[in-house]
Amino acid sequence: MGQTTGKGYDYRFSPSIHRPLLNQTVSQNNLSLEATGLECIRDDRTLFSDLEFTLNPGEALILEGRNGSGKTSLLRILCGIRLPDAGSVRWCGTDITRLGPDYHEHTAYVGHRDGIKLDLTPLENLAVARALGTPGETSPTAALEQVELYGYEDVLTRNLSAGQQRRLALARLLVTDSLLWILDEPFTSLDRRGIALVESLLEQHTGKGGLLAVTSHHAINLDNPPVQTINLSA
Amino acid sequence: MTSDSLTRAFALLLKRDLLLAMRHRAEMINPLLFFVLVTSLFPLGIGAYPELLRAVGPGVIWVAALLAALLSLDGIFRSDFEDGTLEQLLLSSHPVSVLVLAKVLAHWLVTGLPLLLVAPLLGILLDLPVDAIRILMLTLLLGTPVLSLLGAVGVALTVGLRKGGKILSLLVLPLYVPLLIFAANAVDTAAAGLPVSAHLLFISALLVLALSLSPLATAAALRISLS
């Protein structure tokens, strides 16, 4: 049949879904993530308002700020999980609330929680992650090698250390073909070697033209990509 | 996304949930035991007169099935919520309602279908005639998926709450009333030797309605709970 499914029938209830986007090819020309006038209110406190930025291919956005300043909320707004209290996020010119799964095709998110099942093996976890997203060229086994989990393919994830589980979570990014990586504190539980490993993965991703939005308490050393920094405590 | 990759995602998600259930095999028996236990309490509570048991049997078994389903419902999304995999479902490139359907199917296979296997035993305990037992199993076959589908909406609404399980019964039980009425009555009518095709058709209609609408409501509720 080859008919594209998932267009316009179950995401955000919005009258604008009556004309869903059809097969919009993402050309390198209009590829960008734009945020305009974003506002986030939590527990009656305005965390941030009128936040704007534009992220182009090959660029990285680093969010800084104290705990509770809204970094995670902003990342979740960028993912599309959380609705902003004002403003909009656009992917290639179109509001992400209208795109639905079309936007999620191009994004991968690793949040505070790892997003992996402890009672599955790393291989099983990556196979599921691959099927749920846009499958990439890297196979689960190759991805495990890249994050230095070679040899642990069939060990129950429950029996891995916290740092190993975190690396497995990040391996999800490798098995899917996502242009935009949204990462919340990716370096949690990682030792120095793990941090260097992840930094090299981030460099590789932006080097290939990918986009990156990341928060971290540690200073992130990215040499190549142009970096925008937004400080939410300001 | 092509329908091919959607089918694969559905199949893999189903397989994942079944695998997870198998790795905690011991837990699968809890709803079953509850089902048998609750049904067995009734003769103890109201007396074991055969005519009485035959009169209340179908209703008792179906109420026990409802409660057993309710007990197991929380497990559909709870562990996924806690380890972050539920968010990943919402961020998938596939429609959430289809993925939800895969999860509900897995849940039904693990918690609903086993009730069917135990039903004949309960029928014997409450002295139901063979025809009635057959219809009992048929109503359970058609009705337990409805319990899982409607229950999933309730769980999706409460999964983000700290004590979500407490109000789950209040949200879900009123929705179960039509199914209970028709299913219990079907078994009663079959015990009297009368035809029950009307009842079965109605229950099938409920199933079709639940299959088509509840995944959409569940997906919407999940988005709200995780925002």
Next chain:
Amino acid sequence: MFNNFFHKLASPKYFYHIAGRLLPWLAAGCAVLMLAGLYYGLIVAPPDYQQGDSYRIMFVHVPAAWMSLFIYVVMAGAGAIGLVWRIKLAEVIAISSATVGASFTFLALVTGSIWGKPMWGTWWVWDARLTSELVLLFLYLGIIALYSAIDDKRTAARATAILAIVGVVNIPIIHFSVEWWNTLHQGPTVAKFGAPSIDISMLIPLLLMAVAFKLYYVLVVLMRARCEVLDRERHTGWVKQLAEPQ
């Protein structure tokens, strides 16, 4: 454009003031109609040849039952509008209606029970309408419980909107099932809470009470909605101005 008109109408501040001006008129209208309805129902209408004077509770019971259903539909509709177009006022109206609706349902149950006592000697009878009302009460309570369980008001409003929509789809099914169930388990006495042949002298007070109840609902919903609006908008300038002493 059409959207702009909606958004102006839905502005909380605009709503607060307009609703405030409507309140006295609604209260007056409601009082007049209720007095008229009660007068016609309790004094002018003749006693029923079967039930004597005890049928008169129908003038409260039937409109209350109608309102309980009407309000649920309004609540689901407002919830749906709030969900689709994200209009705050729709969310406010939806949740303000929930408690009123639950109260009308409770009233219908209590008056139904009171009606049943002189007729069948029991305080409760599993009549089709009473059973349906009971399930409806649980649906209302579920909505109220869910709303109070969620901390963030906007998320709570969206979640209860979904629940209300699911409920509204189920209500006809539940109603039909309970009616059917009731015909099977008919006792020797038939519970006939609706007078089979309703005379014009009884119809007029019934309709008067129905309209009076509707006005009462609008009155109470506007009052509650105004409070809810103040609560939600307490950080905005216009609310702070209202709170300042003159």
